[in-house]
Structures are given as structure tokens and as C-alpha cells.
Amino acid sequence: MSPRAEELLYVTMWASGIFALPTYRQFEESFDDWLRREGLERRFVELRKKGMLEKPAADASAVRRIHRLTENGRIAVQGGRDPEACWKRPWDGRWRVVLFDVPASKTALRYQLWRFLRLHHFGYLQNSVWITPDPVDAMRERIGTEKARVGALTLLEARPCGGETDADIVAEAWDFPAINRLYRQHLLVLGQMPKIKSGLTAWRQWVGRERKAWQQALKADPLLPDALLPAGYLGKQAWGKRRRLLGTA
Incomplete structure (x- = not known):
């Protein structure tokens, strides 16, 4: 679109x-x-x-x-994703891990693979180790294509076994303090919603600001299942306020 x-x-x-x-x-x-x-x-x-x-x-x-x-x-x-459906999706307790080895001489290929993984909201553990809580069956063909290009790419299902918790993994793989900063900015914009009498021009300008703030937050947010959401996560608060304003704008 x-x-x-x-x-x-x-x-x-x-x-x-x-x-x-x-x-x-x-x-x-x-x-x-x-x-x-x-x-x-x-x-x-x-x-x-x-x-x-x-x-x-x-x-x-x-x-x-x-x-x-x-x-x-x-x-x-909403960027092609339904936040409520994402939060409510079940999690089977297993992590899907992508391991790959790209030669230092193939910098462009490495960046392309990183962009692909970020686009699908994988979390970053190391340059060559990325993680997601979701099955990758629907992405298998595309991942196969990437494997053919990279040469050394492995998919694993894993559970932590060294004393780490799932919360530890989430904190390491995604920058939720940065995500929350984006949601705070969005909440600030929501609080600046113009009055009805302001007219369509003012509304359109505000809608543009709200759209930018919301999409920046949503782009950064992996929208993890409820079982994995960290304490203090602001995504649901922003979503709830946005829904209420849409119903009473």
C-alpha cells in the first residue's frame, strides 16, 4: 500500500x-x-x-x-499486525533460534539477513544469533532461500538450561526500555488530541503525528505473547488509550 x-x-x-x-x-x-x-x-x-x-x-x-x-x-x-491477537497468542515454551555464519567479506549479505530478521521481529542475542518465540513454519521457504544465500544457517528449538529465565532472554534480545520510550511519546501525542471544534485541518495534522508515533512504537515492538511481556511494558496502556479515543473521538 x-x-x-x-x-x-x-x-x-x-x-x-x-x-x-x-x-x-x-x-x-x-x-x-x-x-x-x-x-x-x-x-x-x-x-x-x-x-x-x-x-x-x-x-x-x-x-x-x-x-x-x-x-x-x-x-x-496497524502495520499488518493486530496487537491484541499477538498478545493473546499461545506460547509453547520453546524458543526458535537462528544461527548463521557469514564471512566478514560479505557485509552486504549480513546486513540483508539482519534486516530480514528484524522485519519479522526476531530478537537479537549476538550478531549471528537471533531468536523468536514463534514457530517458523510459515517462513521456512524464505529462510531456506536465505540459507542458500548465506551457506551456513541453522534453525534450532531450544529452552534455557543454564539458570537463565525466559524473562532474562527477553531482556537480552529486545530493547524494551527503548520500546517504552516510544510508547511514552505516543501517549503524549494522544494527550494532545484536538477538540472537536478545531476543524478537520487541525485533526489531520494531529492524526499525522499520532500515526508517526504509533507506527514507530509498533515497528520496534515484537508484540510478544502475554507470557513473555516484561514488567512495566507500556504497549497495552497505549493501545487501550488509543482504542478508547477512537471510540469517543
Whole structure:
């Protein structure tokens, strides 16, 4: 999805809550008027065809029409992941470990492999040792491709046996103090949500800041299962406040 289309979905997600309120009349224009003024009508129709937006009620007037995201649309603006589903997923108590050996002369290949592992939210233990609590069956083909390129790549299932706890492994593999700093910034932005009477322009500017703060936090967060979340983790607090504001914006 293009950044422009993702931005439009994001604005729509927040606007669906705003325009559901009786105070929506305090805006200087309707959401549909705003779409026309910004030249976004065609892109909006394309998103609906792709199943990202619900079709508004046929009897809704242009003024009263409320546009809502489908489940696919909501997941799309969350970076392709559903935080609640991620936290609630079961964990079988086993870690999946990726071990590889890339010659020092192949720096570009090493960086490409690191990017792949970070993209899939693996935790970093050492340069050549990465870890995840999740089965890698769905990634087996891609990992096989990486193995063919690297030459020496091994997958293991493991449990700590030297006195380390799972909490120790989590603390070592992911930088949760940094993740919490990103969530604190997001909570700060949520606290700056404009008043209804501020108008769509102010709302769009704020939505842009909220989107940036949320996506930065979500990109860094592996969204571990509940059983592995560290004490003081702020992801659920930020998610809960965001959900409440979306319901009462």
C-alpha cells in the first residue's frame, strides 16, 4: 500500500469516530467535502474496492455519511499486525533460534539477513544469533532461500538450561526500555488530541503525528505473547488509550 493511501485510511479511521458524534456539525465541512477538496475521492473509491473500507448505508445523506474501515483496513493501518491477537497468542515454551555464519567479506549479505530478521521481529542475542518465540513454519521457504544465500544457517528449538529465565532472554534480545520510550511519546501525542471544534485541518495534522508515533512504537515492538511481556511494558496502556479515543473521538 502506498504511503498516501495508508495516510488516507488512517485519517478515515479517526474521522469515523469524529463524525459519529452529534457535535460533528462544529466542523466547517463534511468528510466528503474534505475528500473532494483534497482530490482524494478516486483514491477513496479504490480503497473501498480493495476491501479496506465498508460501504456506507445507501440511505445516508452526504452530511450524515460515516465511512468506516473493514477489519482488513484496520490491520493495514496497524502495520499488518493486530496487537491484541499477538498478545493473546499461545506460547509453547520453546524458543526458535537462528544461527548463521557469514564471512566478514560479505557485509552486504549480513546486513540483508539482519534486516530480514528484524522485519519479522526476531530478537537479537549476538550478531549471528537471533531468536523468536514463534514457530517458523510459515517462513521456512524464505529462510531456506536465505540459507542458500548465506551457506551456513541453522534453525534450532531450544529452552534455557543454564539458570537463565525466559524473562532474562527477553531482556537480552529486545530493547524494551527503548520500546517504552516510544510508547511514552505516543501517549503524549494522544494527550494532545484536538477538540472537536478545531476543524478537520487541525485533526489531520494531529492524526499525522499520532500515526508517526504509533507506527514507530509498533515497528520496534515484537508484540510478544502475554507470557513473555516484561514488567512495566507500556504497549497495552497505549493501545487501550488509543482504542478508547477512537471510540469517543
